[in-house]
């Protein structure tokens with residue numbers, strides 16, 4: 001049988017990435033140009049700066065991805081692109097590149113939801129069996145998703161306010177850590193104890209909703225009060241206490257979802273799935289279903305995950321016209 005090759009482009013936030021997928025799950029290349037150093041001094045992603053960086057490197061990334069995969073544009077069968085959710089200007093750069101490339105080479109265009117990409121990165125670990133549940137935790141999203149069959153995503157619970165990654169980055173900023181702070185907080189947390197006992201919002205409520213803004217405010221208040229009084233806080237314990245609260249919330253809601261939906265596996269994905277504390281808690285707390293977490297290199301934003309989700313859309317025959325628009329607040333329902 002002839003091999004199938006998909007070129008995928010991701011540019012929804014601060015990573016410009018291009019990947020080549022062979023057949024269903026073989027990633028031949030996954031080039032990631034991170035802009036994180038440019039945004040660090042601002043303490044977060046500056047949308048206009050992000051778009052400009054994408055423009056500068058997108059063509060090179062496409063060339064590199066083809067070269068590393070050792071294939072030609074003429075070998076490709078489709079071009080996939082993230083069309084939301086994300087920063088509109090950033091998305092538009094990747095989409096313009098994808099459309100131009102698809103048009104120039106006469107290839108079909110596959111529209112991919114960024115969060116479906118995070119989830120489907122798990123396909124690299126093993127073949128997924130359906131139905132399954134997913135806990136998606138990133139800088140912009142925190143959601144529980146029920147996937148009845150490939151490509152059929154339904155949000156069953158999400159955050160009412162901040163996303164987990166966003167909370168990590170905000171408290172990191174208060175502690176003077178550099179952006180993005182998730183990884184450093186995770187490392188510091190492993191050296192400390194949960195001594196500050198932050199609130200665990202909505203943990204006992206009978207729903208699948210999350211809330212992290214109260215936790216963030218409690219953290220900021222504690223920090224400011226201590227500063228005003230000239231009291232010292234123990235950084236490692238602060239991080240451990242924050243992380244323990246986050247994990248208790250994530251575990252409580254995930255367990256609740258697992259008790260309401262009959263599934264055999266749980267996928268945990270998104271940038272925050274890189275968290276070691278989360279991985280430890282999952283192995284302690286979740287026994288009845290198999291937990292599948294993408295490898296670290298596919299947890300943060302990358303086009304490999306977009307290609308893995310695109311392969312499913314390709315099978316479904318889900319293609320877009322060249323007038324496809326960016327959808328900054330795309331949800332699974334609007335796909």
Ligand code: KG4
Pocket residue numbers: 013137138139140141164165166168169180181182183184186270271272273274275276299300301
């Ligand atoms: O999925 P992602 O790369 O981008 C979005 O789509 O948002 O997620 C980025 C987020 C950032 O907020 C970052 O602080 C967080 O993931 N993150 C972590 C860890 N590594 C990255 N949060 C907690 N622990 C980590 N080890």
Ligand code: ZN
Pocket residue numbers: 114118138139270271300301
């Ligand atoms: Zn992401």
